[in-house]
Amino acid sequence: MDMTRRTLVVAMAAAFAPIPLSLHAQQEAAAGYTALQNALPVENPGKVEIAEFFWYGCIHCYNLEPALEAWLPKLPADAYFRRIPAVFNERWAHDATIYYAFEALGLLDKLHRPFFDAIHKDRLKTDNPAALGEWLTKNGLDPQKFSVTMKSFGVQSKTKRASQLTGASRIDGTPALMVQGRYTISADQGRSREGMLANAEHLIPMVRKTLAGAK
DSSP: OOOOHHHHHHHHHHTSOOOOOOHHHHHHHHHTSEEOSSOOOOSOTTSEEEEEEEOTTOHHHHHHHHHHHHHGGGSOTTEEEEEEEOOSSHHHHHHHHHHHHHHHTTOHHHHHHHHHHHHHTSOOOTTOHHHHHHHHHHTTOOHHHHHHHHTSHHHHHHHHHHHHHHHHHTOOSSSEEEETTTEEEEHHHHSSHHHHHHHHHHHHHHHHHHHHHHO
Protein backbone atom coordinates (compact mmCIF):
# COMPACT_ATOMS: atom_id res chain seq x y z
CA MET A 1 0.00 0.00 0.00
CA ASP A 2 1.27 3.48 -0.86
CA MET A 3 2.22 5.57 2.13
CA THR A 4 0.95 9.14 2.21
CA ARG A 5 3.47 11.92 2.02
CA ARG A 6 2.61 12.87 5.59
CA THR A 7 3.59 9.41 6.80
CA LEU A 8 6.94 9.77 5.05
CA VAL A 9 7.53 13.20 6.54
CA VAL A 10 6.72 12.00 10.03
CA ALA A 11 8.98 8.99 9.64
CA MET A 12 11.88 11.16 8.49
CA ALA A 13 11.35 13.65 11.30
CA ALA A 14 11.45 10.91 13.90
CA ALA A 15 14.94 9.92 12.77
CA PHE A 16 16.46 13.23 13.83
CA ALA A 17 16.78 15.05 17.13
CA PRO A 18 14.15 17.76 17.56
CA ILE A 19 15.15 21.29 16.54
CA PRO A 20 13.84 24.20 18.65
CA LEU A 21 11.17 26.18 16.82
CA SER A 22 11.85 29.79 15.87
CA LEU A 23 9.68 32.46 17.52
CA HIS A 24 7.78 32.88 14.25
CA ALA A 25 7.14 29.14 14.00
CA GLN A 26 6.01 29.05 17.63
CA GLN A 27 3.55 31.88 16.98
CA GLU A 28 2.14 30.09 13.93
CA ALA A 29 1.80 26.84 15.88
CA ALA A 30 -0.08 28.69 18.62
CA ALA A 31 -2.32 30.42 16.07
CA GLY A 32 -3.12 27.12 14.39
CA TYR A 33 -2.21 28.21 10.88
CA THR A 34 0.66 29.27 8.63
CA ALA A 35 0.58 32.59 6.76
CA LEU A 36 1.95 32.35 3.23
CA GLN A 37 4.36 35.04 2.08
CA ASN A 38 2.62 35.27 -1.27
CA ALA A 39 -1.14 34.82 -1.47
CA LEU A 40 -2.38 32.32 -4.06
CA PRO A 41 -5.28 33.07 -6.43
CA VAL A 42 -8.80 32.08 -5.42
CA GLU A 43 -11.78 31.22 -7.60
CA ASN A 44 -14.05 34.01 -6.27
CA PRO A 45 -12.06 36.98 -4.91
CA GLY A 46 -15.24 38.59 -3.52
CA LYS A 47 -15.91 35.75 -1.09
CA VAL A 48 -13.96 33.84 1.55
CA GLU A 49 -12.52 30.66 0.08
CA ILE A 50 -11.81 27.57 2.16
CA ALA A 51 -9.98 24.93 0.15
CA GLU A 52 -9.01 21.39 1.10
CA PHE A 53 -5.93 19.72 -0.30
CA PHE A 54 -6.64 16.00 -0.32
CA TRP A 55 -5.61 12.71 -1.87
CA TYR A 56 -8.01 9.85 -2.53
CA GLY A 57 -5.44 7.40 -1.13
CA CYS A 58 -5.08 9.28 2.16
CA ILE A 59 -6.92 7.60 5.05
CA HIS A 60 -6.81 10.84 7.04
CA CYS A 61 -8.56 12.68 4.20
CA TYR A 62 -11.15 9.93 4.09
CA ASN A 63 -11.73 10.17 7.82
CA LEU A 64 -12.15 13.95 7.53
CA GLU A 65 -15.07 13.59 5.09
CA PRO A 66 -17.86 13.06 7.67
CA ALA A 67 -16.72 16.11 9.67
CA LEU A 68 -16.53 18.15 6.46
CA GLU A 69 -19.99 17.08 5.36
CA ALA A 70 -21.43 18.19 8.71
CA TRP A 71 -19.50 21.48 8.69
CA LEU A 72 -20.05 22.73 5.13
CA PRO A 73 -23.77 23.58 5.52
CA LYS A 74 -22.79 25.88 8.41
CA LEU A 75 -20.53 28.08 6.29
CA PRO A 76 -21.68 31.72 6.13
CA ALA A 77 -23.17 33.03 2.90
CA ASP A 78 -20.00 34.95 2.03
CA ALA A 79 -17.80 31.84 2.19
CA TYR A 80 -17.45 28.86 -0.11
CA PHE A 81 -15.57 25.57 -0.17
CA ARG A 82 -13.57 23.81 -2.87
CA ARG A 83 -11.39 20.73 -3.03
CA ILE A 84 -7.95 20.66 -4.59
CA PRO A 85 -6.45 17.21 -5.21
CA ALA A 86 -2.89 17.50 -3.92
CA VAL A 87 -0.22 16.45 -6.41
CA PHE A 88 3.18 15.44 -5.03
CA ASN A 89 4.07 12.82 -7.63
CA GLU A 90 2.75 10.94 -10.66
CA ARG A 91 0.65 8.58 -8.52
CA TRP A 92 -1.15 11.47 -6.90
CA ALA A 93 -1.51 13.19 -10.29
CA HIS A 94 -3.27 10.08 -11.62
CA ASP A 95 -5.88 10.28 -8.87
CA ALA A 96 -6.23 14.02 -9.43
CA THR A 97 -7.20 13.37 -13.06
CA ILE A 98 -9.89 10.96 -11.83
CA TYR A 99 -11.29 13.70 -9.58
CA TYR A 100 -11.33 16.26 -12.40
CA ALA A 101 -12.81 13.71 -14.82
CA PHE A 102 -15.72 13.21 -12.39
CA GLU A 103 -16.10 16.98 -12.33
CA ALA A 104 -15.94 17.32 -16.13
CA LEU A 105 -18.67 14.70 -16.50
CA GLY A 106 -20.90 16.39 -13.92
CA LEU A 107 -20.64 13.37 -11.62
CA LEU A 108 -18.49 14.72 -8.80
CA ASP A 109 -21.29 15.07 -6.24
CA LYS A 110 -22.56 11.59 -7.10
CA LEU A 111 -19.26 9.68 -7.21
CA HIS A 112 -16.76 11.48 -4.96
CA ARG A 113 -17.76 9.78 -1.70
CA PRO A 114 -18.48 6.33 -3.25
CA PHE A 115 -15.03 6.42 -4.86
CA PHE A 116 -13.45 7.25 -1.51
CA ASP A 117 -15.41 4.35 0.04
CA ALA A 118 -14.28 1.95 -2.68
CA ILE A 119 -10.63 2.78 -2.00
CA HIS A 120 -10.70 2.60 1.79
CA LYS A 121 -13.41 0.01 2.38
CA ASP A 122 -13.13 -2.23 -0.67
CA ARG A 123 -9.36 -1.74 -1.26
CA LEU A 124 -9.78 -0.49 -4.82
CA LYS A 125 -6.38 0.17 -6.42
CA THR A 126 -6.87 3.25 -8.54
CA ASP A 127 -3.66 2.62 -10.47
CA ASN A 128 -4.91 -0.82 -11.54
CA PRO A 129 -6.66 -0.16 -14.89
CA ALA A 130 -8.71 -3.36 -14.75
CA ALA A 131 -9.92 -2.73 -11.20
CA LEU A 132 -10.69 0.91 -11.93
CA GLY A 133 -12.50 -0.05 -15.13
CA GLU A 134 -14.63 -2.58 -13.26
CA TRP A 135 -15.59 0.04 -10.65
CA LEU A 136 -16.46 2.58 -13.33
CA THR A 137 -18.63 0.05 -15.16
CA LYS A 138 -20.48 -0.80 -11.94
CA ASN A 139 -21.23 2.88 -11.57
CA GLY A 140 -22.59 3.29 -15.07
CA LEU A 141 -19.52 4.70 -16.81
CA ASP A 142 -17.74 3.52 -19.94
CA PRO A 143 -14.08 2.99 -18.91
CA GLN A 144 -12.78 3.92 -22.38
CA LYS A 145 -14.75 7.16 -22.51
CA PHE A 146 -13.67 7.94 -18.97
CA SER A 147 -10.04 7.41 -19.95
CA VAL A 148 -10.49 9.87 -22.82
CA THR A 149 -11.92 12.41 -20.36
CA MET A 150 -8.96 11.91 -18.01
CA LYS A 151 -6.60 12.69 -20.89
CA SER A 152 -8.58 15.70 -22.12
CA PHE A 153 -7.01 19.14 -22.23
CA GLY A 154 -9.33 20.54 -19.58
CA VAL A 155 -8.66 17.78 -17.06
CA GLN A 156 -4.92 17.80 -17.69
CA SER A 157 -4.81 21.59 -17.31
CA LYS A 158 -6.63 21.45 -13.98
CA THR A 159 -4.33 18.68 -12.76
CA LYS A 160 -1.30 20.75 -13.69
CA ARG A 161 -2.78 23.73 -11.86
CA ALA A 162 -3.44 21.58 -8.80
CA SER A 163 0.21 20.53 -8.84
CA GLN A 164 1.30 24.16 -8.99
CA LEU A 165 -0.99 25.12 -6.10
CA THR A 166 0.26 22.19 -4.05
CA GLY A 167 3.84 23.35 -4.43
CA ALA A 168 3.08 27.04 -3.90
CA SER A 169 1.05 26.32 -0.76
CA ARG A 170 4.11 24.68 0.81
CA ILE A 171 2.00 22.00 2.48
CA ASP A 172 3.86 18.80 3.33
CA GLY A 173 0.97 16.37 3.49
CA THR A 174 -2.77 15.83 3.45
CA PRO A 175 -5.33 16.71 4.54
CA ALA A 176 -4.55 20.43 4.65
CA LEU A 177 -6.83 23.43 4.50
CA MET A 178 -6.13 26.78 2.88
CA VAL A 179 -8.13 29.93 3.59
CA GLN A 180 -8.30 32.66 0.93
CA GLY A 181 -5.04 31.45 -0.57
CA ARG A 182 -3.27 33.12 2.36
CA TYR A 183 -3.36 30.75 5.32
CA THR A 184 -2.77 27.00 5.48
CA ILE A 185 -3.80 24.64 8.26
CA SER A 186 -2.15 21.26 8.66
CA ALA A 187 -3.55 18.30 10.56
CA ASP A 188 -0.87 18.88 13.19
CA GLN A 189 -1.91 22.51 13.62
CA GLY A 190 -5.56 21.51 13.89
CA ARG A 191 -4.74 18.72 16.38
CA SER A 192 -7.95 16.97 15.32
CA ARG A 193 -10.32 16.86 12.36
CA GLU A 194 -12.73 19.17 14.10
CA GLY A 195 -9.83 21.39 15.18
CA MET A 196 -8.74 21.93 11.59
CA LEU A 197 -12.22 23.10 10.65
CA ALA A 198 -12.46 25.29 13.75
CA ASN A 199 -9.18 26.98 12.84
CA ALA A 200 -10.47 27.67 9.34
CA GLU A 201 -13.70 29.04 10.76
CA HIS A 202 -11.69 31.33 13.05
CA LEU A 203 -9.95 32.85 10.01
CA ILE A 204 -13.16 33.72 8.15
CA PRO A 205 -13.89 37.00 10.04
CA MET A 206 -10.28 38.09 9.61
CA VAL A 207 -10.43 37.53 5.85
CA ARG A 208 -13.85 39.18 5.72
CA LYS A 209 -12.40 42.37 7.21
CA THR A 210 -9.58 42.31 4.67
CA LEU A 211 -12.06 41.95 1.80
CA ALA A 212 -14.21 44.79 3.17
CA GLY A 213 -11.15 47.03 3.43
CA ALA A 214 -10.23 46.33 -0.18
CA LYS A 215 -13.56 47.63 -1.50
